[in-house]
Amino acid sequence: MNPSGADSPLGREDLLVAARSALLDALEALEAQRDAVIVIGAQAIYLRTKASPVALAEATKDSDLAIDPRELAEDPKVEEAMTSARFYPNPFSNNPGEWVNPAGIPVDLMVPEALSGPGGAGARGARIPPHSRRATRRAVGLEAALVDNSVLDVAALDPSDSRVYRVHVAGLAALLVAKLHKLGERALGNPDRLVDKDAHDIYRILVDGPTVELATTVVRLTEDELAGRVTIKAVEYLRELFAAGPDATGSEMAGRAEEGIGDPAFVSQSVSFLAADLVKAIEELPPVAK
Structure with missing residues (x-):
């Protein structure tokens, strides 16, 4: 990588x-x-x-x-x-x-x-x-x-x-969707092209974006005629690559991006927690909020 x-x-x-x-x-x-x-x-x-x-x-x-x-x-x-x-x-x-x-x-x-x-x-x-x-x-x-x-x-x-x-x-939700597709597609089909910084960009978005606001926009995107399919798939990538834990592929990549300048273990743990929190918020939004 x-x-x-x-x-x-x-x-x-x-x-x-x-x-x-x-x-x-x-x-x-x-x-x-x-x-x-x-x-x-x-x-x-x-x-x-x-x-x-x-x-x-x-x-x-x-x-x-x-x-x-x-x-x-x-x-x-x-x-x-x-x-x-x-x-x-x-x-x-x-x-x-x-x-x-x-x-x-x-x-x-x-x-x-x-x-x-x-x-x-x-x-x-x-x-x-x-x-x-x-x-x-x-x-x-x-x-x-x-x-x-x-x-x-x-x-x-x-x-x-x-x-x-x-x-x-x-917007941040759209950027999250795009980055998750880039990572997810490469993880599945061309892992040699994975770039740690892309995963760290996910971390940057999750740190900056309020969870409820991000979740609300993501859910709105899942119901959009144009963006729905790719957004639903992006949430799957978020769950698999980050929310699955600090040892998940994306979480490890985000942490590794800070080697020598930050705290890789903290970043891996944090991005996993933030991703899991976002997935939970997306799943718990009531139909009226969607």
Whole structure:
């Protein structure tokens, strides 16, 4: 398992600044499609959990944007908007939806699987014509972000950069659902791609998000036509990977992410307790609250 998702020759602070700058560049490129764009991933988690009292510092080398094809205009084409802003397809991965800026900082554009159009076995690019199938990548678990989101100000981290964009950012429950799918799918099908930091992001969300509020939103998502199926599955992953105990795969990963800087045993125990508490709250919500 990979201990970190932020390996880079840049220092942590420089990496955060560069990643945020690339995010703002992408938001600027997609300005005409603003209603279809939602910030997800680590950048959204950090925006939503600024006060989380965790030992592991914020660190990310990339930015993730969910695209809602229901709100996507035919023009400008996503691929044309990105290339005109000097982004280009990632030459190393050759995966659809993976873009990098001239400094090599990645920005991924993803469409929830349920809205990605027809795709056979192994299909990765979303089919959202007239936009190129190489412009975005299909991903399971992002459906909740199209339901649970709100507008926030996203500002540059470079003091010399005054840019601030008001954009849709996924809520904590949606971010939890997306992260749980990422971990769950890799744990089952490709454990070598598991990254400890992803599990620690779950811990960060659970520490910051009030249990009752999270549970209420999760339950609402389970009843949503678009997000219901993936949210129900995410709760299963939460139960199996975290709530099962401090020795569960996700709990151990979250703790291991703090080796050398925090208290791994405490984190593993805490994330397990918080996950179990959330699962219990979800199960105990009365029908009227749903």
